[in-house]
Amino acid sequence: MGRIIWGAIVCAFLTWLGSLFFDKWYVFLTLLVVYGWLGKKKNLGQAWWSGFIGVFAWWGTISLIKDLNNNHILSNRIAELMHLPAGSLMVIIAAVLGGLLGGLAMLSGRSLRKLVQDEKN
Amino acid sequence: MKKFVYLIPLLLLLGVVFALNKKFEGIPRLGMFLSPYTGFWQNAEGKGSYKDLKLKIPELKDEVNIVFDERMVPHIYAQNEHDLYIAQGYVTARLRLFQMEMIWRAASGSLSEIVGEKTLEMDRYNRRNGMGYAAEKLIDAIESDSVAKEMVNAYGIGVNAYISQLKPANYPLEYKLLDFAPTKWEVINTAYLLKHMAYMLTALEDDIENTNNLKLIGEADFEALFRDYWPEQEPIVQKGTVFDFTRQDSIQTADSIALTSFNNIYYDNKPDGIIGSNNWAVSGSKTVTKKPILCNDPHLQLNLPSIWVEMHLNCPSMNVRGVSLPGAPAVIIGFNDYIAWGVTNAGRDVRDWYKIEFVDGQKNSYYQDGIKKYATKRIEEIKVKGQESFFDTVIYTHQGPVVYDENFRANNSTQNLALRWTAHDPSNEFLTFYELNQAKNLDDYLDALKNFTCPGQNFVFASKSGDIAIQEQGKFPIKPKNFGKFVLDGNSSKNDISGYIPFDENPRMINPARGYVFSANQQPTDTLYPYYYNGMFEYFRSRRINDLLSAMKSIGIKDMEMMQQDNYSYIAATSLPIMLQQTDKSQLNGREVEIYNTLRTWDFQYSVNSKEASFFEEWFTQFYSLLWDEFDSKDNDLISPEDITTIHFITDSTGLPFKYFDIKATPQVETKQDILLKSFKLMAAKFKDNDIEWANFKHTHIDHLTRLPALSRNFVNVGGNLNIINATNATHGPSWRMVVSLEDKINAFGIIPGGQSGNPGSRFYDNEIDDWAQGKYYPLDAPNNLNNIENKLFTIKLNK
Numbered sequence: 001m002g003r004i005i006w007g008a009i010v011c012a013f014l015t016w017l018g019s020l021f022f023d024k025w026y027v028f029l030t031l032l033v034v035y036g037w038l039g040k041k042k043n044l045g046q047a048w049w050s051g052f053i054g055v056f057a058w059w060g061t062i063s064l065i066k067d068l069n070n071n072h073i074l075s076n077r078i079a080e081l082m083h084l085p086a087g088s089l090m091v092i093i094a095a096v097l098g099g100l101l102g103g104l105a106m107l108s109g110r111s112l113r114k115l116v117q118d119e120k121n
Numbered sequence: 122m123k124k125f126v127y128l129i130p131l132l133l134l135l136g137v138v139f140a141l142n143k144k145f146e147g148i149p150r151l152g153m154f155l156s157p158y159t160g161f162w163q164n165a166e167g168k169g170s171y172k173d174l175k176l177k178i179p180e181l182k183d184e185v186n187i188v189f190d191e192r193m194v195p196h197i198y199a200q201n202e203h204d205l206y207i208a209q210g211y212v213t214a215r216l217r218l219f220q221m222e223m224i225w226r227a228a229s230g231s232l233s234e235i236v237g238e239k240t241l242e243m244d245r246y247n248r249r250n251g252m253g254y255a256a257e258k259l260i261d262a263i264e265s266d267s268v269a270k271e272m273v274n275a276y277g278i279g280v281n282a283y284i285s286q287l288k289p290a291n292y293p294l295e296y297k298l299l300d301f302a303p304t305k306w307e308v309i310n311t312a313y314l315l316k317h318m319a320y321m322l323t324a325l326e327d328d329i330e331n332t333n334n335l336k337l338i339g340e341a342d343f344e345a346l347f348r349d350y351w352p353e354q355e356p357i358v359q360k361g362t363v364f365d366f367t368r369q370d371s372i373q374t375a376d377s378i379a380l381t382s383f384n385n386i387y388y389d390n391k392p393d394g395i396i397g398s399n400n401w402a403v404s405g406s407k408t409v410t411k412k413p414i415l416c417n418d419p420h421l422q423l424n425l426p427s428i429w430v431e432m433h434l435n436c437p438s439m440n441v442r443g444v445s446l447p448g449a450p451a452v453i454i455g456f457n458d459y460i461a462w463g464v465t466n467a468g469r470d471v472r473d474w475y476k477i478e479f480v481d482g483q484k485n486s487y488y489q490d491g492i493k494k495y496a497t498k499r500i501e502e503i504k505v506k507g508q509e510s511f512f513d514t515v516i517y518t519h520q521g522p523v524v525y526d527e528n529f530r531a532n533n534s535t536q537n538l539a540l541r542w543t544a545h546d547p548s549n550e551f552l553t554f555y556e557l558n559q560a561k562n563l564d565d566y567l568d569a570l571k572n573f574t575c576p577g578q579n580f581v582f583a584s585k586s587g588d589i590a591i592q593e594q595g596k597f598p599i600k601p602k603n604f605g606k607f608v609l610d611g612n613s614s615k616n617d618i619s620g621y622i623p624f625d626e627n628p629r630m631i632n633p634a635r636g637y638v639f640s641a642n643q644q645p646t647d648t649l650y651p652y653y654y655n656g657m658f659e660y661f662r663s664r665r666i667n668d669l670l671s672a673m674k675s676i677g678i679k680d681m682e683m684m685q686q687d688n689y690s691y692i693a694a695t696s697l698p699i700m701l702q703q704t705d706k707s708q709l710n711g712r713e714v715e716i717y718n719t720l721r722t723w724d725f726q727y728s729v730n731s732k733e734a735s736f737f738e739e740w741f742t743q744f745y746s747l748l749w750d751e752f753d754s755k756d757n758d759l760i761s762p763e764d765i766t767t768i769h770f771i772t773d774s775t776g777l778p779f780k781y782f783d784i785k786a787t788p789q790v791e792t793k794q795d796i797l798l799k800s801f802k803l804m805a806a807k808f809k810d811n812d813i814e815w816a817n818f819k820h821t822h823i824d825h826l827t828r829l830p831a832l833s834r835n836f837v838n839v840g841g842n843l844n845i846i847n848a849t850n851a852t853h854g855p856s857w858r859m860v861v862s863l864e865d866k867i868n869a870f871g872i873i874p875g876g877q878s879g880n881p882g883s884r885f886y887d888n889e890i891d892d893w894a895q896g897k898y899y900p901l902d903a904p905n906n907l908n909n910i911e912n913k914l915f916t917i918k919l920n921k
Contacts, residue, residue, distance in 0.1 A: 019158035023289050026138050026152055033134075062157040069167025074294075074882030078161050080831035090155075094162070097155055101137065108131040115127035 011054025029105040036109020047110035048103045055102025060095030164294040164882040171915040178282040185919040191912035193877035193885040196433040205436045206450045210279025217447040217879040219295040225310035228317035234504040248501040251522040256312035262547045276450040280306040314448035319544040322576035325657040328474045330760035332607045346762045355667040357645040368651035398465035400581040401639035402589040408676045413583035417463025418855035420848045423823040427875030439559040442903035451554040459561040460584045461861040465640045467577030469656040475611035477537040548574035563588045570594040579640035585863045591638040592629040593645040637670045660765040661691035661844040681860045686896040687846040693725040704797045713805040728840045732812035743800035832881045839894040870898035
């Protein structure tokens with residue numbers, strides 16, 4: 001559990017770092033793939049969950065803060081645009097989407113490592 | 122093989138990223154759009170969006186301070202005009218970039234580049250109307266004038282300074298939704314904006330419909346149903362005024378006023394023709410403070426973002442506040458430390474159509490008076506998203522562009538219609554606003570108007586020194602009677618327009634004894650005016666304003682605000698009593714009698730909760746379509762007579778061709794009473810089960826430029842209607858209300874039906890709508906010292 005939480009914190013940090021230096025929305029995922037590769041102590045499940053939780057929490061928090069600061073003005077409009085009943089769903093969508101991407105990225109890195117390691121064996 | 126299982130997560134990740142990064146029709150790239158770092162969340166304005174800021178724009182000469190107040194109105198303090206207009210361009214782009222791009226794209230026929238084939242027809246139409254040709258001529262004129270050049274160039278520098286520091290994450294929301302990047306600003310875009318306004322405000326002509334109508338009903342009926350002037354009008358220049366000049370004729374007789382060898386061309390795309398505006402000024406003799414008060418409310422299509430953006434411009438040569446148009450420098454309607462001014466549309470016909478007979482199939486030359494004249498060709502390349510460019514060749518005659526030919530909406534190669542439009546002539550309208558922004562007195566105001574060509578406007582004026590004035594200003598052709606109402610024969614030079622009414626002979630009133638001047642898109646003069654003119658004119662707001670102003674004394678600001686909210690219907694007041702009297706009550710059933718009795722006690726107010734307004738409006742509409750069924754044709758472009766004519770058909774008992782009361786589709790011959798009864802029953806059927814209050818029946822809504830309901834205000838609870846001072850119908854209304862009392866310290870109030878920001882994620886996007894609907898106003902302070910601005914939100918400091 002501790003490994004997952006620690007990994008999640010690093011993932012959140014890498015998500016922030018990736019967004020700081022790159023305009024493209026997906027570049028941060030490459031950082032997570034690399035981290036997934038390097039974090040050799042984790043098994044596949046731990047890699048997935050640290051990626052999922054880290055990005056879920058980070059994207060969710062950022063969206064939530066923006067939404068609260070904005071008094072839900074824009075999230076309500078975008079929800080209407082997407083035929084969703086409430087703006088707060090947009091925060092959940094951002095979080096879950098981030099979580100899935102983060103989890104997949106970590107899992108990819110870890111799996112690639114496994115692939116290479118198995119080749120060596 | 123088993124180990125390749127380990128590749129699955131990566132392949133899955135790549136697949137998901139690819140899918141989220143792909144743009145589907147109508148859906149943005151979801152990864153980009155939903156990421157809190159790049160997507161719409163970045164447009165969700167919060168406290169952090171209103172922090173003080175320092176920025177560099179190398180073209181500046183000096184420091185500029187921009188203070189945003191609690192309603193996000195920018196107060197710009199510059200050391201010189203150059204810096205002032207840079208800052209205006211910068212803040213306007215900051216508030217309204219997407220709107221600015223949409224306007225120049227629409228006007229220049231460049232929408233298809235971002236939208237695709239859907240808008241190609243519209244783009245072609247705008248280009249064939251010569252919008253690009255007109256904008257280029259305006260730019261030439263601007264380039265040759267040092268002041269105008271400086272203004273427009275500086276403004277563009279400011280816009281580009283904003284665009285160039287934008288990262289994709291900060292693009293306005295609509296760019297993310299439509300997924301394209303802001304286009305660099307070109308100076309000509311400002312010219313496109315002006316030509317767009319010229320189009321919206323002058324493309325009201327019915328030449329083609331009138332020509333068809335004339336063929337259908339003959340000259341006598343045409344004269345009766347489509348009169349130039351009804352004598353109950355209250356024109357801009359007071360009735361009975363004697364003009365101290367005689368007509369300067371340049372064309373005595375036109376060769377053939379209505380061309381009969383003309384086949385119909387479908388002629389859509391015109392603006393709705395229901396735009397209009399009010400303005401008035403009262404002199405100190407009628408006010409509490411003994412100083413003039415000036416009021417203006419231009420009625421335009423209600424959109425989000427608002428068509429206007431409030432602006433306060435301050436530099437050593439001026440201190441001016443009011444509203445500006447996103448895309449153009451200066452304040453368009455407003456006041457400074459000395460004067461106030463406002464505008465309404467003149468509605469004069471300045472677009473005339475000529476049928477051209479080409480000599481050869483290539484359309485290189487055409488005949489006039491039997492002599493060959495050479496045409497030029499302008500090739501328009503229209504970029505279309507996802508497709509090859511579309512090339513359209515537009516032929517230009519000495520009149521102007523051939524808008525309609527066999528390549529565009531005409532059904533054969535002999536139907537070539539060329540457009541003569543004053544917006545195609547060189548002009549320099551920005552100088553008018555530049556000079557009004559720093560005008561100090563009546564002479565300055567009159568000087569400023571001299572540069573104004575198109576679209577013709579009624580400029581109302583008042584000064585602290587006590588003067589009030591109004592002038593209908595534009596470049597108006599000298600015309601023989603009925604000239605320009607119909608399609609003209611391009612073969613004869615006698616049909617060319619060769620002269621324009623001199624500036625000092627345009628309708629004008631300065632300090633009249635009655636103590637007020639006003640305009641509401643009505644005729645500028647009565648029939649004593651030496652020049653003939655035609656156009657689209659209004660008969661109801663003008664008379665209501667005149668009734669109210671002539672009766673008012675000791676006027677205060679609140680009285681003027683209330684007058685701008687006036688919901689009294691002149692149409693109802695003049696027609697309903699007679700409609701009721703001539704409707705056979707014995708033919709009505711229970712619910713119908715109930716409605717009938719309700720209408721008898723109505724005060725003609727189109728207020729929010731009035732059910733009578735809904736009844737009357739529907740009755741009048743039904744009556745109108747039964748009366749003018751002769752002009753309802755699917756195969757022929759016709760036009761029905763105006764409301765004022767309809768009212769005469771209701772109230773007059775002689776002197777009109779009453780055969781039109783007959784409904785063509787029925788075997789019997791109907792009378793006025795028959796169709797009053799019939800239309801009453803049609804109306805009552807609509808309200809069979811319940812009353813519908815006026816605001817709900819009318820359903821005013823304010824749409825975003827993309828028409829997306831999520832970005833629009835889909836219902837506004839507001840009274841009023843067309844032809845009422847509070848001219849708010851379903852889609853159009855007072856786009857800016859302003860009341861300026863020219864006391865020693867100017868006391869001004871105003872509001873727009875939207876907000877300052879164009880960002881749907883900002884609380885300043887639509888925050889003024891409810892107050893606007895309720896008739897509230899905000900104070901418009903314009904302190905000369907930025908420290909005197911109350912309730913600052915944040916400040917931007919610009920430096921070189």
